[in-house]
Amino acid sequence: MKIGIVCYPTFGGSGVVATELGLELSKRGHNIHFITYNQPVRLELLGNNVHYHEVNVPEYPLFHYQPYELALSSKLVDMVKLHKIEILHVHYAIPHAYAAYMAQKMLQEDGIYIPFVTTLHGTDITLVGSHPFYKPAVTFSINKSNAVTAVSESLREDTLRLFDIKNDIKVITNFIDLNKFDHTFTDCQRGMMATEDEKIITHISNFRPVKRILDIIKTFYNIQKTIPAKLMMVGEGPEREPAERLCRKLGITDNVVFFGNSNEIDRILCFSDLFLLLSETESFGLSALEAMASGVPVISSNTGGIPEVNEQGFSGFLSEVGNVEEMSKNAIKILQDETTLKQFKNNAKEQARKFDIANIVPQYEAIYEETLRNC
Ligand code: GMT
Structure with missing residues (x-):
């Protein structure tokens, strides 16, 4: 199939999922066209089957907000015609499903019908989409999608509760390419980050308030009182500064490393002993x-x-959101001795296998095929 993928090309989980999906589909013989405003961060390999088309939004001083949806829908129209794309897969209802619907209507004027599949990732539903300002547009875009998927059962339920949805929403969970995380590094270079007796605790996110970054710092503060440890804070966002301030106040700056955004997540996870994800809400939690x-x-x-x-x-x-005391105790329970830690590490790997890319991507292929059959 010739598939157009629209996503946010940033460090967020939805961009990662869209990119990994496109790459895997290309390996399975499909022709993939990423259409977005920047090359997705994990899209390193462009080739015969993988293409990237940039959406340009020229700055025009008259506009306070540049009309990205218009530029995107126009680009979709051009790319569908030029590359004979058969189906679009958009990640996020707003503005991507909205733009895809406009492209569908414009192409119909030329006698072309392009169906689109919308995948809901969370923020568009639970945080932004349910805001009254956006609600009609999100509801409309979901209802006009040819097929809709959500990345977890919880997100599916939230969507049905918050919006008046007429479509079926199929759950296709996020996935992982286990080979990419099955460390091929001969040495994780742990010694660069911590001493022999220290445990390494990691958090990765975009440091938005929803990630409860200060809870991460507080939990780490409690842990390191009992177990020598270092905290790796990976990512960038508005809560970084308050987090750094809290570290200074608690006197733990020497034990906390703020990395900023990184393309070496696999390397950082390679030397990590424990991961913290203490968010207020999270549709899936790809980083976990x-x-x-x-x-x-x-x-x-x-x-x-x-x-x-x-x-x-x-x-x-x-634990319940914000229950830092319990989270700290549980972390210590895992880290307290090598045997327990090893058992949890093995279990974590086993749990991840349930989300193997090899089992999930065919579910998307089935959705594309069914959508194409029905239109
Ligand atoms: O919250 C983020 O970190 C970014 C956001 C995104 O759009 O990438 O993540 C959402 O989609 C991810 C991929 O499906 C999920 O793993 C995250 O849980 C979800 N974030 C929220 O629901 C807050």
Whole structure:
């Protein structure tokens, strides 16, 4: 199939999922066209089957906001015609499904019908989409999609609760290419980050308030009182500065490394012993899955889709949002001795296998085929 993929090309999980999906589909013989405003961060390999088309949005001083949706829908029209794309897969209802619908209508004027599949990732539904300003547009874009998928059962339920949805929503969970996280590094170079007796704890996100970054710092503060440890903070976002301030206040700056954004997540996870994901809400928690695939157990909140990913007492522990005391105790429980830690590391890897890319991508192929058959 010739498939157009539209996503946010940033470090967020939805961009990663869209990119990995496109790459895997290309390996399975499909022709993939990424259409977005920047080359997706994990899209390193362009080739015969993988193409990238940039959406240009020229700055025009008259406009306070540049009309990205218009530029995107126009680009979709051009690319569908030029490359004979058969189906679009858009990640995020807003603005991508909205733009895809406009492209579909414009192409119909030329006698071309392009169906589109929308995948919901969370923020568009739980945080932004349910805001009254956006709600009509999100509801409309979901209802006009030829097929809709959600990355967890929890997100599916949230969508049906918050919006008046007439479509079926199929759950296709996020996935992981286990080979990419099955460390081929002969040495994780752990010694660069910590001493022999120290444990390494990691958090990766875009440091938005929803990630409860200060809870991460507080939990680490509690852990390091009992177990010598270092904290790796990977990512960039608005909560980084308050987090650095809290580290100074608690006197732990020497034990906390702020990396900024990184393309070497696999390397960082390779030397990690424990992963923290304490978000207020999370439709799935792809970073937790990446950690588990690297054999890193997870301490998480029990919100949204996280319980579908992290299994209580097996791949880690889950607590109520904000229950830093319990999260700290559970972290210490995992890290307290080498035998327990090793068991949790093995379990984490085993849990990640449930999300093997090889089982999930065919589900998307089936959706594309069914959508094409029905139109
Ligand atoms: O919240 C983020 O980190 C970014 C956001 C995104 O759009 O990439 O993540 C959402 O989609 C990911 C991929 O499906 C999920 O793993 C995240 O849980 C989800 N974030 C939220 O629901 C807050």
